[in-house]
Amino acid sequence: MIEVHGLTKRYGRTVAVDDLHFSVRKGEILGFLGPNGAGKTTTMRVLTGFLPPTLGKVTVAGYDVMQDPLEVKRRTGYLPETPPLYTDMRVDEMLAFAGRIKGVPRRDLKERIEQAAEKAAISDVRSKIVGHLSKGYRQRVGMAAALIHNPEVLVLDEPTAGLDPKQIIETRRLIKSLAGDHTIILSTHILPEAAHTCGRVMIINAGKLVAEDTPANLTARLQGYETMKLLVEGPEAAARERLSRVIGVSQVSAIPADDGRVEFSVQMAKGRDSRKELARSIVESGWGLLELRPVGLSLEDIFLKLTTTDEAEESAGSPETEGNE
Amino acid sequence: MRNIWTIARKEMNAYFRSPIAYIVMTVFAVIFGFFFYSILSLFMRQVFAQAQYAQMYGQMPPMNVNEMVIRPLLMNVSVVSLFLVPMITMRLFAEEKKTGTIELLMTSPVTDLQLIFGKFLAAFMLYAVLLGLTLPCILALFRYGNPDWRPLLAGYLGQLLIGSCFLSFGLLLSTFTRNQLVAGSLTFGFFLILWVLDWTSEYSSSQVGQIASYLSLTTHIENFSKGVIDLKDAVYYLSVIGLGLFLTARSVEYQRWRA
Numbered sequence: 071m072i073e074v075h076g077l078t079k080r081y082g083r084t085v086a087v088d089d090l091h092f093s094v095r096k097g098e099i100l101g102f103l104g105p106n107g108a109g110k111t112t113t114m115r116v117l118t119g120f121l122p123p124t125l126g127k128v129t130v131a132g133y134d135v136m137q138d139p140l141e142v143k144r145r146t147g148y149l150p151e152t153p154p155l156y157t158d159m160r161v162d163e164m165l166a167f168a169g170r171i172k173g174v175p176r177r178d179l180k181e182r183i184e185q186a187a188e189k190a191a192i193s194d195v196r197s198k199i200v201g202h203l204s205k206g207y208r209q210r211v212g213m214a215a216a217l218i219h220n221p222e223v224l225v226l227d228e229p230t231a232g233l234d235p236k237q238i239i240e241t242r243r244l245i246k247s248l249a250g251d252h253t254i255i256l257s258t259h260i261l262p263e264a265a266h267t268c269g270r271v272m273i274i275n276a277g278k279l280v281a282e283d284t285p286a287n288l289t290a291r292l293q294g295y296e297t298m299k300l301l302v303e304g305p306e307a308a309a310r311e312r313l314s315r316v317i318g319v320s321q322v323s324a325i326p327a328d329d330g331r332v333e334f335s336v337q338m339a340k341g342r343d344s345r346k347e348l349a350r351s352i353v354e355s356g357w358g359l360l361e362l363r364p365v366g367l368s369l370e371d372i373f374l375k376l377t378t379t380d381e382a383e384e385s386a387g388s389p390e391t392e393g394n395e
Numbered sequence: 396m397r398n399i400w401t402i403a404r405k406e407m408n409a410y411f412r413s414p415i416a417y418i419v420m421t422v423f424a425v426i427f428g429f430f431f432y433s434i435l436s437l438f439m440r441q442v443f444a445q446a447q448y449a450q451m452y453g454q455m456p457p458m459n460v461n462e463m464v465i466r467p468l469l470m471n472v473s474v475v476s477l478f479l480v481p482m483i484t485m486r487l488f489a490e491e492k493k494t495g496t497i498e499l500l501m502t503s504p505v506t507d508l509q510l511i512f513g514k515f516l517a518a519f520m521l522y523a524v525l526l527g528l529t530l531p532c533i534l535a536l537f538r539y540g541n542p543d544w545r546p547l548l549a550g551y552l553g554q555l556l557i558g559s560c561f562l563s564f565g566l567l568l569s570t571f572t573r574n575q576l577v578a579g580s581l582t583f584g585f586f587l588i589l590w591v592l593d594w595t596s597e598y599s600s601s602q603v604g605q606i607a608s609y610l611s612l613t614t615h616i617e618n619f620s621k622g623v624i625d626l627k628d629a630v631y632y633l634s635v636i637g638l639g640l641f642l643t644a645r646s647v648e649y650q651r652w653r654a
Contacts, residue, residue: 118502122652143504154499156405158412170401171503215499 071096071223071253072117077126079112079277086112088277089126096222097250101268101285102257109277110257111151114225117255118148131222144173147221147252151228153212157201161192161211164200165218172219182218189248190214191240206237213244224248226256230263242267298348298364300334301327304357309334312355316347331360398505402513403520406487410521419482423475423525430471431532438464460542461622465533469550469620472529473557473613476522477586480558483521484565485579487514488647492573507647511640515559515566522558526551546622553619556632560612561586563639570646589613 072094079087087109094100102110115121116128119139127134133141155164165183174182187193190210195203200211209232216224229245230238245267248254258264264271265285273280273288281288302309306324313336314322321337338344345362352359410416442458449455491497500510536542564585569578593611608614612635615628 120498120501120651140504140506143502146502148498148502150495150498152495154494154496156409156496157494158409163408167401167405168499168503171398171500171505173398173504 071098071131072255073127073129074113074117075127077113077116077128078124079109079116079121080124085277087116087123090274090277090279092272092279092282094253094255096253098270099245099249099254099256099268101264101271102255102274103259103261103264103271104257104274104280105259108274110274111227112277113274114148114150114227114255114257117223118146118225119143120148144219145222146225147172147216147219147223148225149209149212149216149227149229151231153208153215155200155208155211155215157199159200161187161196161198161200161203164211165196165214168215169218172221174219182220186214186217189217189244191244205232206234209233209237209241213241217248222253224252224254226254228258229256230258230260238263298334298336298338298345298362300336300348300352300359301331301361302334302352302357303329303331303360304352304355306332309352309355309357312351313348316344316351318344319348398509399513399516402500402505402510403516406514406517407520409486410483410517415482415486416521416524419479419521420525420528423479424528426475427468427472427529427532430468430475431529434464434467434471460536460540461546464536465542465547465550466620466622468529469554470613470616472526472554473616474590476525476554476558476561477590478583479525480522480561480565481579481582481586483518484562484569484582485575486569487518487566488569489572489575489578493575501651507644511566511643511647515562515640518562518566519555519559522562523555526554526558543622549622549624550620552624553616553628556619556629556636557612557616560632560635560639563636563643567639567643567646570643570650 072092074090074092077087077090078085090109090113092100102113104110112121116123116135117130119135119142122136129135130142131145133145135142156167159167162183165186166179169179169182170176184193187196190213192207192210192214195207195211200208203211209229213226213229216226226245230241233241242263245254245256249269256264256267268285270282271285271288272282300313306326309332310322310324313319313334316336316338318338319336320339323335325333325335327333336348345364349359349362438458438460441463445456445458488497491500533547537544565582568581568585569575571581572578589610589612592607593613612632615631618625618628
């Protein structure tokens with residue numbers, strides 16, 4: 071449904087998207103994950119024909135975004151991060167305008183507005199002025215506007231940003247229910263979001279593809295190790311040396327804290343409980359072990375792990391994962 | 396065609412939903428009313444003076460309503476619209492950029508030209524409504540006098556043309572920025588310069604002055620206001636409108652690539 075080959079987008083000298091390749095099958099939900107500024111929005115804007123790519127070939131529903139932009143736009147519904155709504159219109163008027171501009175035939179317009187409003191659960195506010203609605207409702211009006219022409223492809227840029235937990239669940243349910251009929255790309259920087267809704271996740275950072283898999287596989291692949299946090303009172307270098315000699319430990323990083331204390335983050339093979347060995351190694355050296363706790367690897371850690379590995383490996387010893395607050 | 400109309404209708408609704416249309420209409424009506432009153436009373440004084448003259452010498456020189464009322468009135472209308480058009484055009488693109496709704500338009504199956512024509516059409520319709528506000532006064536002249544309607548028609552055609560020139564350049568300047576105030580100020584400043592070009596031509600007979608005079612929008616309205624439709628003037632206005640819209644299209648396209 072969507073084919074992206076060697077997509078590159080530069081803004082002046084800044085490279086926003088760097089040689090990206092991917093494809094999305096019909097009816098699939100693809101999650102686009104990455105920190106802010108990773109190039110998610112830029113990629114989505116290229117897919118929807120809002121921005122021309124600097125290099126590369128992008129086809130949506132068989133049409134090239136550069137050669138047949140109108141055909142692509144006819145088949146694409148786009149919900150940008152801030153829903154593009156005319157705040158002085160009523161919800162009904164807004165949807166009617168969106169429908170007309172997307173080329174919904176006049177005789178179908180009323181029915182389409184009704185369906186879209188129902189799907190996005192905004193039937194109760196249809197006569198209200200868009201500008202008077204809450205953020206959550208506006209988001210949903212934006213969703214209804216993106217759905218109005220029943221597009222084959224839906225591109226949703228952070229569809230749940232700024233919603234309350236109940237609305238988030240509803241939106242996820244809506245997105246899931248739309249899969250099958252529609253091919254969906256959604257972006258988010260919240261991992262559980264992707265894990266909940268997407269069949270496949272692509273993690274991008276600094277414009278490059280970092281990983282691509284199902285959420286479950288991604289988690290399994292990356293959870294091959296466990297992390298322990300230790301707060302030690304003692305010399306940093308010696309303690310690091312001692313800790314890295316414990317069996318199963320693959321990596322040790324340290325963050326010096328106040329009063330001669332050091333916080334170590336120790337990575338070790340999964341399934342091997344080495345807490346006793348770790349504790350013994352510190353205590354037997356005569357240093358103070360103030361704290362020892364296992365840190366479960368959350369999706370956030372995976373995400374950070376994937377998106378920050380380069381820097382962390384280059385400057386070994388610097389704190390690597392700080393995902394767990 | 397349908398897309399153009401969809402956009403024009405949306406813009407028209409936006410004008411009348413916000414106070415802007417009413418403000419522009421009120422200001423225009425008040426200023427036009429003032430001009431109408433002062434030009435008409437001057438005319439009346441002249442008529443009385445001429446009538447006294449006629450009583451003494453037995454001959455009444457011809458008094459032409461078209462020439463002495465409608466023509467100066469229409470000349471003034473073009474100057475007033477020069478001040479009001481920025482208020483009409485400044486929001487057209489700047490507002491869409493500011494609120495992000497440009498993303499909706501740019502990701503819809505609408506060409507740049509359809510978008511531009513739609514917006515231009517809406518601004519043109521509002522401008523036509525402004526001109527329509529002058530009709531009651533003009534019709535009153537028909538009630539009490541006997542003006543010729545053909546030069547009047549030419550005069551209004553001229554106003555529509557010069558107004559469209561203003562609108563097309565206002566539209567262009569609105570694409571340059573996301574700030575309505577900046578767009579409005581740019582447009583206003585640009586029009587002022589055009590207007591001033593006309594003054595310089597009056598006290599300079601050099602070639603530069605002649606070129607300036609030819610380029611000035613207001614010079615070409617004179618024939619129309621007299622009731623003369625000169626092909627040269629019509630072509631001039633149509634070219635300026637075309638140029639404004641062409642540059643708007645270029646600007647929209649350029650910003651898509653640069654953004």
